[in-house]
Amino acid sequence: MLTDYWYIACPSASVRRHPLAVQVLSRNLVLFRTEDGRPAALEDRCAHRGMPLAGGRVNHGGLQCPYHGWCYDKSGKAVRMPAVPRHESCLPDASIAAFKCVEQDGYIWVCLGSNPVHELPPAFPHLGEQGWTSFRMYNRFEAPVESCLENFLDCPHATFVHRHWFRTPSHREVRCSVRALDDGAVAQYFDEPREKSLVWSLLTPARGDMQHTDRYIAPSTTRVDYRFAEDRRYIVTSFCTAVTDKLTDVYTVITFRYGIWGPLMRLYFEPLSHRIIAQDVSTLQQQHANLAKHEDQSFRIIEQDVLLPHIRRWRRSLESGSLPTGKGEPYDVQIVI
Ligand code: FES
Ligand SMILES: [Fe+2]
Known part of the structure; x- marks a missing residue:
């Protein structure tokens, strides 16, 4: 499928x-x-x-x-x-x-199939809408689709791979609510600490609730959504195309709202985003080059690998020609960020 x-x-x-x-x-x-x-x-x-x-x-x-x-x-x-x-x-x-x-x-x-699940391709959220600014990125990852999807929706790596660029360890425990959806799964984070880096201080100029959700949309899309206020939003959507089972092309569109300063903020957000995704490209390249040297390809999955079990469940089902069954109740995961 x-x-x-x-x-x-x-x-x-x-x-x-x-x-x-x-x-x-x-x-x-x-x-x-x-x-x-x-x-x-x-x-x-x-x-x-x-x-x-x-x-x-x-x-x-x-x-x-x-x-x-x-x-x-x-x-x-x-x-x-x-x-x-x-x-x-x-x-x-x-x-x-x-x-x-x-x-x-x-x-x-x-x-490639004769029975498309959707008549037309999915749309990028808010792309081209008034009040929103967007830019695009393309990256080829020397890694399978599943590793890319996991990486884009994985919070714990950010404080290591993107330390100081995007996140700095706060050692705070955060509640994450995970829910299976009809087309994938979503993880919502509560009471996330505000970061001290420049990008975060620009994104969060005022006090207020920050909402952060990570979404997996089967089979190969991720969407990360930050909402700081109605006119301060930042959405990263990545569509992954499996070139082969070891190579993935990732097309990312970043759409954000930053009041009247949106177009100006792009001058800062765009090079920063390229820098951050380049760190992920390098990390996944190292991960899979190393795995190729070892016979044991098995992984340990822990509870804080929040969305990976959902990604795997969906993709295994679709690979075997069916839709996943048994959605289950929403559940909480405690995670240190
Ligand atoms: S026309 Fe002869 S190989 Fe294509
Ligand atoms: Fe990353």
């Missing part, structure tokens, strides 16, 4: 006049634009001799193989074969797999 969800294949701007090879869930695809400018996704393998079509060109809205010039339409059907004489009334039957493909929010999305 993992194939029945939408994944970002690349930013819109990556596909213009030339076709582009991409890998999604270990399948090799070629993306191109048809005559009306809409994107199309086909298997990157010519039906004739297996040539990669990404090396070809777009010709009259079809994709032409660079070897003998067969041309495919967006449905994957071979519609021209230059070696076949014109008077032949019909071409030999040949086609390659075509995939659902749409352009939305500046990205090209694909769904």
Whole structure:
């Protein structure tokens, strides 16, 4: 069932006049634009001799193989074969797999399965809305999707990996309420200590309640939400695309509200966010390079690895072709931050 969800294949701007090879869930695809400018996704393998079509060109809205010039339409059907004489009334039957493909929010999305769970890809929260400022990040992680999802929703690593940049250990115990949802799970933190770093003092200029929730949206999206006041909000949404089972492309959109100072704050938040995610890229690269040296691949999961059991439960179920059962009651976890 993992194939029945939408994944970002690349930013819109990556596909213009030339076709582009991409890998999604270990399948090799070629993306191109048809005559009306809409994107199309086909298997990157010519039906004739297996040539990669990404090396070809777009010709009259079809994709032409660079070897003998067969041309495919967006449905994957071979519609021209230059070696076949014109008077032949019909071409030999040949086609390659075509995939659902749409352009939305500046990205090209694909769904490899034939029964998409959702008709259209999900939307990024508040992207482009008045009063909100946003910026985007792209990172390739040398790690499986599950490690990325866990990392983005994991509080305890922040005081080590991002020490002083984002969080400094407070040694305070915090209550976290965890709840399974119809599409994933959510962890809400209560009475979190205010940090002393610059980013936190900018985010929390006034006293008041801070609300922080971490959300896992199956199969491969995370959303971290900070609300300091109605006009002080910060949302980090990351869509993960499994390139292979060891490589993950992560497309992150950060949307925030900072009163009239939003566009100005971006000058500070954007480089800081790049710096923080680079620390995660490096950490996960080291983790998996090390795991590869060891036979034992098992992990210990503790209660404070709050959302990991939910991520695993969802993904194991979807991998075996079903939805998870038994949501269970909400429960609290005490966690030292
Ligand atoms: S290999 Fe593609 S046309 Fe021959
Ligand atoms: Fe991190």
